Amino acid sequence: MNNFDLAVPVLSRGKHRNPRKGACFMEFASYLAGEPWSDHPACTHPLLAGVARDVNDCTTDAGRSRLAPLIPSVIGLTPEDPHVVPRVTARCIQQALPVVSQERQYILAVALLVGEKHLAALDGRPLDDVEPDSLAVLESVPSATKWARSFTARARRGTPDFARRTAPRAVSCAVEGISQACVPNPDERLYNLLTAAIEESKLWMPAPVQTPTRQEAVEVR
Known part of the structure; x- marks a missing residue:
């Protein structure tokens, strides 16, 4: 080639x-x-790359x-901020939760709530505080959300390996769920999921270092 x-x-x-x-x-x-x-x-x-691989494999040949x-x-999207993993995971779940099968809704609702706890801890908010976009999508699937809240409340306390295990599995579940959902446009939804993950990742890239111009350097002196 x-x-x-x-x-x-x-x-x-x-x-x-x-x-x-x-x-x-x-x-x-x-x-x-x-x-x-x-x-x-x-x-x-790594998580964004996983999203891309999953979307690539679950999109039809015609839509790929x-x-x-x-x-x-x-390329070059390698943010190190700890917000990246739970936020990218949330964006993927938000795209999938309303349309995937009920079984997957239960799994994704749990993952979303766990991720939201991580975000709340990072931001210094109460651990039961859920961001508006996630809250809205959880309210769209009340049965799954009720079960997920009960499950997470009973879950053994500790620090689950969210970044290395929960997040990649949740992302794959979301992507596969959309590809198998009874919706007329799964390829479009998968495309939107990937673009949402990319845009979220961009938000957490460090700001570029600004090199002062010669005039600015003179003024500082």
């Missing part, structure tokens, strides 16, 4: 040994970033080409 072929990517499901075998979303990202060929490149936050223009936007 030559450089022109890679410049106009044709995405396919799964992991590929090399470009000649095809490529998924994150494998093309690794190529564009100048990294070794991989679907787990260092150029993208629409994802290709988003590939450059994930």
